[in-house]
Amino acid sequence: MKQLSCEQAKQIDMVDYLSSLNHLPNKVHNQDHWYLSPFRQEHTASFKVNRKLNVWYDFGIGKGGDIINFGTIYHNCTITEVLSKLSAFQNHSTLSLHPPTISGETASSSSQLAGERKESTDSKILAVAVRPLSANALFEYIEKRKIPLDVADQYCREVDFVLYGKQQTVIGFPNNAGGYELRSENFKGSSSPKDITFIDNKTDQLVVFEGFFSFLSFCIINKNQTTPLTNCLVLNSLAFLDKSRDLMEKHVRVHLLLDRDLAGKKHTEKALNWNRDRYIDKSEFYGGHKDLNDWLIHNRNSLQQGQRQGKRL
Incomplete structure (x- = not known):
């Protein structure tokens, strides 16, 4: 090189x-x-x-x-x-x-x-309305990501926000501090405050994701299991990995499903070095793909066959 x-x-x-x-x-x-x-x-x-x-x-x-x-x-x-x-x-x-x-x-x-210019108020993302998903364009985008609408409806909202005086409508995934991760076919951003999303299913097992589409994909892969879904942590940014360590270590096992790019692998290795008995890298499940959602997009048909046979992540 x-x-x-x-x-x-x-x-x-x-x-x-x-x-x-x-x-x-x-x-x-x-x-x-x-x-x-x-x-x-x-x-x-x-x-x-x-x-x-x-x-x-x-x-x-x-x-x-x-x-x-x-x-x-x-x-x-x-x-x-x-x-x-x-x-x-x-x-x-x-x-x-x-x-x-x-x-x-x-x-x-x-x-x-x-550093010279002052921050302008029109540069802030301002959420003006939140409601259940209903826009056809968002449904089409969700379907492209191979997420069934009933799963998306359970965890996501439709958010209108204003940026530079222009209103846009996107998918909103709420975090623990009241902000949203915002996505559409043509937009990727977040509203303040930025934070993690922790979903407590009252288990001692935790699965950690980088982004919410990987979390939604995990829900689909495990949709037909009879036992409760594990606790889930969506970091929404790798910057929150260190800050979430105390929360993660309240669990007996922490299963890491981070992205398989350089940054995701680096942070996975960091967590493994904290405690290899507690932290487990499960990303080999989607080896050859950027993340779990990318794997789902390319393997939706084989997943449906596997679910009929009782397979899960």
């Missing part, structure tokens, strides 16, 4: 790179993408990426810079190690490379520009 130079690494789009680490913006305004800080726990987004300049600024710590500066802090490693990680991501993912749009900017001056 060819190692990127610093100049080549700085062309990796930070929004794409953060997405590969499972950090998605809470709100977007023009070129400014606002995130909950990847460096710490917070409830109000204070980490901003200016996509035009391809630089970041964290108002909580008063620091900013380019993707290399970010990598040394996030991964707690040297510049050489960051370049290795960025080279691996470039070779094993679909990260897009964007040439700098403004030349002559230093890291320090760019980071100041990234």
Whole structure:
């Protein structure tokens, strides 16, 4: 694998790179993408990426810079190690490379520009209505993901929200803090506050998912079992894995069904290293696929045959 130079690494789009680490913006305004800080726990987004300049600024710590500066802090490693990680991501993912749009900017001056503008209220996702699923476009999207409507109805809602003065209607998956994960064919985001979703079925077994479509897929795979469904934890972001450790360790066994991309495998290994007797990696069930829902999409017919034979995850 060819190692990127610093100049080549700085062309990796930070929004794409953060997405590969499972950090998605809470709100977007023009070129400014606002995130909950990847460096710490917070409830109000204070980490901003200016996509035009391809630089970041964290108002909580008063620091900013380019993707290399970010990598040394996030991964707690040297510049050489960051370049290795960025080279691996470039070779094993679909990260897009964007040439700098403004030349002559230093890291320090760019980071100041990234932090200059004030947050605008029209950049916030504002949920204005919540109701049972009813829109045909959402039904079609759910069917594409191979989720039966009765399962989606049980756990999801239809949410109207306003962003930049425009109203959109999406699928909403509620979290424990009153926010929603928001999805449609053309939209992926979340409303504040961002949090986990814990479903307590009063068992001592827990299954952990990265996203809610994997959770819904698990419900389908185990739909015909006679015993109660295990407790389920949907992280909604890998950033919540560490923060959910106390909750997870209240259970005798924790079955990990995280995504099989680099970030998901990294966090699975982290949990296994906490306690290999308690934590179990079950992702081999959908080996060769990105996540459990991707497996379901490609194996719906064989699943139905397996269910008739009593097979389950």
